[in-house]
Amino acid sequence: MTDSQTTVRVRFAPSPTGFPHVGNIRTALFNWLFARHCGGRFILRIEDTDTARRVEGAVEAIVDGLEWMGLDWDEGPIFQSDRLDLYRREAEALVRNGFAYYCFCSPERLEQVRQEQSLRHVPPRYDGHCRGLSKDEVASRLAAAEAGVIRFKTPTEGETVFQDLIRGQVSFSNSTLNDYVLMKSDGYPTYHLANVVDDHYMEITHIMRADEWISSTPLHAMLYQSFGWQPPVFAHLPMILGPDKSKLSKRHGATTIIEYREKGYLPEAVVNFLSLLGWSLDDKTELLSRADLVANFTLERVGKTAAVFDIPKLDWMNGMYIRALEPVEFARRALPFLERDLPATMPRPLDFEYVCQVTRLVQERTRLLSELGETCSFFFSEDLSYPASQLLVKGLDATAARALLERVISAVGEAPLWRVPQLEASIRPLGEEPGMSTKVVFGVVRVAITGRSAAPPLFETMEVLGPERCLRRLRAALALLASLPQEQAH
Numbered sequence: 001m002t003d004s005q006t007t008v009r010v011r012f013a014p015s016p017t018g019f020p021h022v023g024n025i026r027t028a029l030f031n032w033l034f035a036r037h038c039g040g041r042f043i044l045r046i047e048d049t050d051t052a053r054r055v056e057g058a059v060e061a062i063v064d065g066l067e068w069m070g071l072d073w074d075e076g077p078i079f080q081s082d083r084l085d086l087y088r089r090e091a092e093a094l095v096r097n098g099f100a101y102y103c104f105c106s107p108e109r110l111e112q113v114r115q116e117q118s119l120r121h122v123p124p125r126y127d128g129h130c131r132g133l134s135k136d137e138v139a140s141r142l143a144a145a146e147a148g149v150i151r152f153k154t155p156t157e158g159e160t161v162f163q164d165l166i167r168g169q170v171s172f173s174n175s176t177l178n179d180y181v182l183m184k185s186d187g188y189p190t191y192h193l194a195n196v197v198d199d200h201y202m203e204i205t206h207i208m209r210a211d212e213w214i215s216s217t218p219l220h221a222m223l224y225q226s227f228g229w230q231p232p233v234f235a236h237l238p239m240i241l242g243p244d245k246s247k248l249s250k251r252h253g254a255t256t257i258i259e260y261r262e263k264g265y266l267p268e269a270v271v272n273f274l275s276l277l278g279w280s281l282d283d284k285t286e287l288l289s290r291a292d293l294v295a296n297f298t299l300e301r302v303g304k305t306a307a308v309f310d311i312p313k314l315d316w317m318n319g320m321y322i323r324a325l326e327p328v329e330f331a332r333r334a335l336p337f338l339e340r341d342l343p344a345t346m347p348r349p350l351d352f353e354y355v356c357q358v359t360r361l362v363q364e365r366t367r368l369l370s371e372l373g374e375t376c377s378f379f380f381s382e383d384l385s386y387p388a389s390q391l392l393v394k395g396l397d398a399t400a401a402r403a404l405l406e407r408v409i410s411a412v413g414e415a416p417l418w419r420v421p422q423l424e425a426s427i428r429p430l431g432e433e434p435g436m437s438t439k440v441v442f443g444v445v446r447v448a449i450t451g452r453s454a455a456p457p458l459f460e461t462m463e464v465l466g467p468e469r470c471l472r473r474l475r476a477a478l479a480l481l482a483s484l485p486q487e488q489a490h
Helices: 022-038 058-069 084-096 107-119 135-143 191-201 211-227 257-263 267-275 290-296 311-324 327-341 352-365 369-375 398-413 420-432 438-450 458-465 467-482
Strands: 009-012 041-046 075-079 100-103 149-152 159-164 168-173 181-183 206-210 233-237
Touching: 009 022, 009 206, 022 041, 022 058, 022 206, 022 233, 022 257, 022 267, 022 290, 041 058, 058 257, 058 267, 084 100, 084 149, 084 181, 084 191, 084 211, 100 135, 149 211, 159 211, 159 233, 168 211, 181 191, 191 211, 206 211, 211 233, 257 267, 267 290, 267 311, 311 352, 327 352, 327 369, 352 369, 352 458, 398 420, 398 438, 398 467, 420 438, 420 458, 438 458, 438 467, 458 467
Parallel strands: 009 041, 041 075, 206 233
Antiparallel strands: 100 149, 149 181, 159 168
8 A cells, every 4th residue: 555655654552451461562562663664653552442441550551561662652642532523423424325324222132132143053243133224213213312333334245355464365254244333332432443543544554463353354444445545554463372382371471561571571682582473584593682673674574373482582582681781781770679679678778889799790690680689688688597507518517617617717817808819819728628629618608608509609709798798607607507416516
């Protein structure tokens, strides 16, 4: 429908009936990338006509999620609830032109029809009871303020055919379609009418949406034809499946996009990951910057095959992006998570310079920012809690462990500077003595100053913790060993 001079205009049109999940955001991302690649316009439209199912805070969550992902919009947000007169006008035009009709069937009658169809094992659809009402009868019932809806007069024979940029030619037998409701009795349009009217008046050139909406497209194609409007280009994006190839659900990780932010994923990693759910640059490139994606995103590269949502791959990708951050930038992003997740007993606010020292030691091993509260807690706590038995590394008994710690305390106390080279020069020789090993010595010291058997590099950790805190912890470890029962001391 477009020529080379037409500006690409696409839209993301979520309904505020829930919070945006990864499938919604993948759709938004593909539309945004296509608009930016083509130098076009990306429009945010809130389809809020389903008043019964609106969720408080959903609009704010949609906006928040898009902003976190860096998906800026050029127009909007536009709310359909502000455009009710437009939908009513267009629906009545369809009635006047013979493409739609008023239906006054009660909910009770419609339910009876559904039950009868179920007994006959036929697909549920409206039976056309009001399709043949005369203009006079319709006018009389409207004048009496009788509640009614406007239905589309779907052809009963033939096929509806449309072209999909990803699926190719798609056809539906009209006999399988319904006389869909366009305007509800409360004065609000259904999704179908509002969607088509808005896409026309907003001059949308390409409709990219999830594959699940392809069954709605025959009605939309018929509406465009009935209005005499040129339809946009349709492109239905492949489904997203869980690793078990079933429909993506919460058990696969299909949570809201805001939850991914709260778990400590970086937005650039999520953008990269979601872009590969149905699109690819080639068969090998996995890490792509936002600029790379914008430069290369075309609809020709979108596949038909369902994409698999793989959390381990997202975790790996997030770790790669974390390691690529400049250390100060990593500390800046880590700070809110440390403030949130460290125990409440630890004083706030945290000192950013100290946070920078800590995070440079853990950046290489971090996959999620939400891990930092646990992995870094010993850097911020004053007292450690761990069992004395943890100090008995590699079968070392308590007497030998105490003797070792006493020598460590003496050695580091004589270190000329509390820096990595001097600390290592003071402690390493103890592990080279007969009957001892550096693995055992380092292991005991590591537990004493961190409370853990696995921690960042030992001497770098000691330097960051500082002499006062390290010496206090080494002495506390000595006291803890003294608390062991006598039979464990040897």
